[in-house]
Amino acid sequence: MVKNPNHYWTEFLQPTHEAAMHRAAAVNPIRYAKTRNFLDGGVTGLSPYLTHGLVTLPEVLRLVLQRESLGIDHKLVYEFGWREFYRHVWTHAGNGIFRSLHEGPLDETVYKKELPHDVRHADTGIPVIDEAIRTLYDTGTLHNHARMWLASYLVHIRKVHWRVGADWLVAHLLDGDLASNHLSWQWVAGTGSHKPYLFNAENVARYAPAQWHSPQSVIDKSYDELDDIARSAKSYDGLVKKSSYDKEQGSDEPAVSSTPPSDLTWCKPGAADLELITGRDVWLVHPWALRQPPADLSANTLVLGVYLQDHHDEWPWSDTRWRWVDAAMSAVAPHRWLLSVDDLTVALKKATRVRSIDDHHVHDLLDKLAELEPMPSLFAPVARRCSSFTTWWKQATRGLTQAEELLKNI
Ligand SMILES: Cc1cc2nc3c(=O)[nH]c(=O)nc-3n(C[C@H](O)[C@H](O)[C@H](O)COP(=O)(O)OP(=O)(O)OC[C@H]3O[C@@H](n4cnc5c(N)ncnc54)[C@H](O)[C@@H]3O)c2cc1C
Secondary structure, eight states: OOOOHHHHHHHHOOOSHHHHHHHHHHOOHHHHHHHTTSTTSOOOOOHHHHHTTSSOHHHHHHHHHHHOOOBTTOHHHHHHHHHHHHHHHHHHHGGGGGSOSSOOSSOGGGSBSSOOHHHHTTOSSOHHHHHHHHHHHHHSOOOHHHHHHHHHIIIIISOBOHHHHHHHHHHHOTTOOHHHHHHHHHHHHTSSSSSOOOOOHHHHHHHSOGGGOOTTSTTOSOHHHHHHHHTSSOOOSTTOOOOOOOOOSOOOOOOEESSOOTTSSOBOOOHHHHHTTTTOEEEEEOTTOOSOOOTTOOTTOEEEEEEEHHHHHHSOEEHHHHHHHHHHHHHHOSEEEEEOHHHHHHHHTTOSEEEEEOOTTTHHHHTTTSEEEOOOOSSOOOOSOOSSHHHHHHHHTTTOOBGGGGGTTO
């Protein structure tokens, strides 16, 4: 049974800029570096805020540095780098990120194109996997290590295509970001990295609480054995050895939808709504830029929240994600419309000027409709496409020794 996921974010992850800044100010970089791989480690929990543009990496780093000076190679700065590296790949590869970047350990045709029923229902019998899925469904969040375990199990043991897993996971995550998510799946699958990412029961026992431990299950093997499994076309569906895991039977998958929940106050605009735009400047707020509008807006500016149906038809969200995003959007944009790009194009013809903030998720949809201002990034842009994080990192941090230096030109 799915618990009430909205309880989790209303309690712990309030969708406001202030909550994000509060979290950033509380980051303890020393603890982060020591414990980030542990499920109960000192991670920041900032990803939903970063994904949805409530806060930017430069803002976060500035706050962190008030507490502690950091070298450029500090683990936290490095992880911020992964986020921007994946953006770098998206910029260069475009929709190519939704296909395997290169060959993986096996031919693509080996992998299943559907999520197995027991996985969808958190009923594999393997504690680490079922706990991960239930955490995802119950909270809309999941620790990085658990994401890696889940992805590795699905791709290398169950032989599910990484794209199937990526599409499923991204719909349920509050921080679902098409670059970080889909490229992380490719990194685990070995289609975006040199080798498949593998994990075993011993690794889980080290980093996760006891109820996640999975002795005598299919993952209780040596790394050599797991590597053989990853490179063999055989799926381990029928061979999953259930451990003596004592849990409730399964979990329902929360529904995903391409429209926001009907009890929220968004609308599909009618003629009277469209009239609001006539003769006015418009500041568009979209789900990846849920910030307060800039101070220099003209007095007659309409601040308008938009959900672009074209995007959501392709990428539906869980109820939890919709509610989180809509709560943040309603704080800056009292009017929130769900409409197609074609309808928005017609509506905006009556505006005097249209501005917004750029983001890859909506760039192609808004590019011709609005003046798009860049979301501040932390690292200097790297012009040439880098196929590995290491190459990108070297170029993005060339000549820098301290994290402070990243903020100099921002
Ligand atoms: C299969 C899989 C799917 C993922 N999907 C997403 C996703 O949809 N959205 C998303 O933001 N991250 C994704 N990640 C990356 C990472 O798991 C999350 O960013 C992290 O768990 C968020 O928690 P946090 O904010 O406490 O991270 P922290 O460890 O506190 O890190 C601080 C910030 O650095 C960035 N960061 C840290 N680790 C990574 C990483 N490995 N890759 C990219 N950025 C990173 C994030 O912006 C994060 O908020 C995915 C990873 C995997 C393995």
